[in-house]
Amino acid sequence: MARSTTRRRPAAPAATDGETNPKAPCPCGSGRRYKHCHGSGYGQPVLRPFEGLPGEVDWVALRELVPAATARLTTTEGRSVTLASVLPGGTPALVRANGEILLGVQLQTSSDDVSRDLGTALAAALEAPAGAPVDPGPIGAAGSAGPRLQELLDLSAPFEVTVHDDFEFWLEGADVDATARASLQQANEMVMPTVRLDGLEAAYWCRPTTERGHVRWVRPEPEEALLDALARLGAAEQLSLGEGTRYAGAFRALGLVVPVWDVPGAVPGAEWAGPSAELHSRLEAALAVTEPLDADERRARAGLLSRQVTLR
Structure with missing residues (x-):
């Protein structure tokens, strides 16, 4: 009789005292193996990063669905901020010469907590002088210690979305050269109705x-x-x-x-x-x-x- 080629899978290595078997279900109840969950060495993703913010569903829409839109935000200190679906070049935030802050919700990179990524960018913009570049550091880096949006925003303020046909709001009140105007035109051509x-x-x-x-x-x-x-x-x-x-x-x-x-x-x-x-x-x-x-x-x-x- 020929030998069977079926091989038994080796048993998962036993964990030492006080440790969790890396191949065992994670004790948190997620259903994932421990080594892919709390044993991975990384923080767990925030599944609903905009939870607790007014208009959570519209935050998700601006992040994932809407090409050109804005909404007005108010910080806990009463400062007004314009939230935009996306900003030029995918930059996370900018401060206009008149001091107006724009925050972009569609980021080029993000961590497992989008609210903290955006909060980090907003905190940097709140400290930046008018007309100066905003440098929030590496957005999306693991272990970022910046604030979350829920810590910076007035949670009693309404969240009302304005959808735009194009990105003209990028240049509102600003003098731009022909190169910037051409870049804007190129972006406008990509906007889905x-x-x-x-x-x-x-x-x-x-x-x-x-x-x-x-x-x-x-x-x-x-x-x-x-x-x-x-x-x-x-x-x-x-x-x-x-x-x-x-x-x-x-x-x-x-x-x-x-x-x-x-x-x-x-x-x-x-x-x-x-x-x-x-x-x-x-x-x-x-x-x-x-x-x-x-x-x-x-x-x-x-x-x-x-x-x-x-x-x-």
Whole structure:
């Protein structure tokens, strides 16, 4: 009889007294092996870095979805700051000659705590003189000890987003040369048409092509509850935004789920506010249901999960 080529995997090495087996499940309950979790030597990622900030869902949208937008922030000391989706060259912050601070939420690099990265940049900008470059140090470096946004901002101030058609706000009130103007024009040509849907929180329409548009909606609910509600609507054939639309899937971003719908590109973005509001009402009703999912709803949920990805 031929010898079997199947080999038994060696047992994980035993941990010495007082140590955790690196291949054992991490004691924190994450489900990951200890060596890939608390035993990795790195700090654990902050899954929801904007949690606790007013407008958390719109913070995520500006970080992940919206090409050109601004919002007004107020620091704990009463100083006004303009938050921008992105700044020239991906710089994290700048101070204009008139003293106005701009903070960019879309960074070229980031650590496992985006709030601390942005807080570090904001703290440096608050100390920088007017018109001077802001040097926050290496943004995104592991072990950064800078402050978090939650420590620097007035958490009672509202968070209201203004979507722009281009990046002209970069140069507001500034005299620029032909080179800067040409760079701005190049950036403007890359802006995807985007509309924030009136009356809804963090719901954005965009049009990547003339034939196709998307409604992308950052949701605040816990993932499992949201998926159950979406599954209930899917099983009842109530998950679309109307004729010619379909639920395309969802992605996770900074700890929240972002469902996406495909819509006809020829319909102006603002016109999707009504259908989205109707869907919101159906979703709220589905979220209030506490009974277990039935067989059709479980199948719908499995289909939803198959179309879900994680950005971060």
